Amino acid sequence: MSHEAIHQDLRGAVRELCRSFPDAYWRDLDARREYPTAFVKALTDAGYLAALIPEEFGGSGLGIAEASVILEEINRSGANSGACHAQMYTMGTLLRHGSDAQKREYLPKIATGELRLQAFGVSEPTTGSDTTQMKTMAVRKGDTYVVSGQKVWISRAEHSDLLLLVARTTPIDQVKKRGEGLSILLVDMREAIGHGLTIRPIRTMMNHATTELFFDDLAVPASALVGEEGKGFRYLIDGLNAERILIAAECVGDGRWFIERASKYAKDRVVFGRPIGQNQGVQFPIARAHVNIEAADLMRIKAAALFDSGKACGAEANMAKLLAADASWEAANVAVQTYGGFGFAEDYDIERKFRETKLYQVAPISTNMILAYVGEHVLGMPRSY
Numbered sequence: 566m567s568h569e570a571i572h573q574d575l576r577g578a579v580r581e582l583c584r585s586f587p588d589a590y591w592r593d594l595d596a597r598r599e600y601p602t603a604f605v606k607a608l609t610d611a612g613y614l615a616a617l618i619p620e621e622f623g624g625s626g627l628g629i630a631e632a633s634v635i636l637e638e639i640n641r642s643g644a645n646s647g648a649c650h651a652q653m654y655t656m657g658t659l660l661r662h663g664s665d666a667q668k669r670e671y672l673p674k675i676a677t678g679e680l681r682l683q684a685f686g687v688s689e690p691t692t693g694s695d696t697t698q699m700k701t702m703a704v705r706k707g708d709t710y711v712v713s714g715q716k717v718w719i720s721r722a723e724h725s726d727l728l729l730l731v732a733r734t735t736p737i738d739q740v741k742k743r744g745e746g747l748s749i750l751l752v753d754m755r756e757a758i759g760h761g762l763t764i765r766p767i768r769t770m771m772n773h774a775t776t777e778l779f780f781d782d783l784a785v786p787a788s789a790l791v792g793e794e795g796k797g798f799r800y801l802i803d804g805l806n807a808e809r810i811l812i813a814a815e816c817v818g819d820g821r822w823f824i825e826r827a828s829k830y831a832k833d834r835v836v837f838g839r840p841i842g843q844n845q846g847v848q849f850p851i852a853r854a855h856v857n858i859e860a861a862d863l864m865r866i867k868a869a870a871l872f873d874s875g876k877a878c879g880a881e882a883n884m885a886k887l888l889a890a891d892a893s894w895e896a897a898n899v900a901v902q903t904y905g906g907f908g909f910a911e912d913y914d915i916e917r918k919f920r921e922t923k924l925y926q927v928a929p930i931s932t933n934m935i936l937a938y939v940g941e942h943v944l945g946m947p948r949s950y
């Protein structure tokens with residue numbers, strides 16, 4: 566079967582699953598700021614979140630291209646992959662850098678959903694995008710690491726068993742380069758909560774289950790270290806291209822949802838005796854948003870193809886994320902404008918998706934940081950920060 570045919574089958578199957586979770590399901594959870602447990606379970610049971618786990622560990626061993634199609638279709642259905650995407654790709658660090666014993670222990674259970682690896686702990690309140698300056702410390706004492714510090718915006722921590730934590734194991738003033746001395750620990754939160762780990766939810770403008778984490782001398786077994794001590798920043802960077810491509814696909818899905826809704830509404834809504842979409846002032850912004858989504862999609866397809874063939878794709882993955890996030894945000898604005906007053910009404914879902922897609926201007930990496938990457942690493946200009 567050709568790649569295209571596999572993608573069509575996959576799209577159809579994901580679309581079918583998403584049909585059981587219509588707008589009203591998401592609207593209701595949004596109002597209550599509740600986690601979509603039933604939706605995530607349905608995706609897990611169908612095996613979609615194990616798409617990137619190799620078959621030998623119980624997953625389906627698909628590529629980023631296929632995984633991105635799954636997330637695109639979720640968002641295109643009006644749903645939000647933010648609830649589940651991390652279960653798909655956070656395990657990549659374990660897969661690439663974990664020991665054989667760690668892989669055998671965790672990956673099959675992550676594939677079935679018996680273990681949820683949905684939380685990834687990088688961001689900190691005082692250091693933000695300046696990741697290497699993070700202050701959370703993991704100090705080796707015998708056969709444990711003792712972790713102290715604070716993380717912020719750690720999403721899905723309340724709905725995850727494991728946390729992939731990035732912490733400093735060597736103080737920054739004792740390393741030659743700022744990226745050195747960071748390490749990755751796979752923390753079992755089921756054991757940690759109440760023994761040095763406290764999770765505090767943060768209510769945000771959209772339904773995102775994000776939290777703050779407080780580490781107060783949490784003892785983590787040394788066997789939780791992933792790869793070599795001190796190399797965590799390198800491992801972190803290794804996983805970013807996959808994340809960028811998958812988020813780009815979600816944005817493409819969002820954009821297509823907005824454009825579908827906006828163009829339909831523009832055809833149906835009659836004001837001044839004609840469909841509003843007959844006015845170029847209404848029609849052209851929707852058409853332009855469509856053009857931009859389709860262009861962003863090409864960069865996402867290019868980045869995924871490079872990634873899946875093992876080639877360098879840092880520039881393309883970053884550009885895909887920026888283009889797709891901008892295009893979905895443009896489509897969101899256009900949809901609100903097309904719906905007029907109804908764009909603000911919760912019952913029409915436009916405002917909900919508008920709030921959701923805005924996130925991708927900021928997380929997991931903000932647009933400015935991508936431009937800084939392109940300026941420095943693609944165009945060779947001086948580092949700006």
Ligand SMILES: Cc1cc2nc3c(=O)[nH]c(=O)nc-3n(C[C@H](O)[C@H](O)[C@H](O)COP(=O)(O)OP(=O)(O)OC[C@H]3O[C@@H](n4cnc5c(N)ncnc54)[C@H](O)[C@@H]3O)c2cc1C
Nearest residue numbers: 685686687688693694718719720773775928929931933950
């Ligand atoms: C809902 C949500 C979920 C998240 N989930 C996670 C998660 O699961 N795990 C996790 O680790 N993190 C998570 N994050 C954190 C996210 O990755 C950060 O918010 C993001 O990287 C930006 O960091 P910051 O918020 O500290 O902004 P800051 O670094 O304080 O930046 C603020 C603004 O200034 C700009 N800026 C800063 N420095 C420069 C510069 N040198 N040049 C130009 N512009 C600059 C930025 O682009 C940004 O617009 C999440 C965030 C949100 C809001």
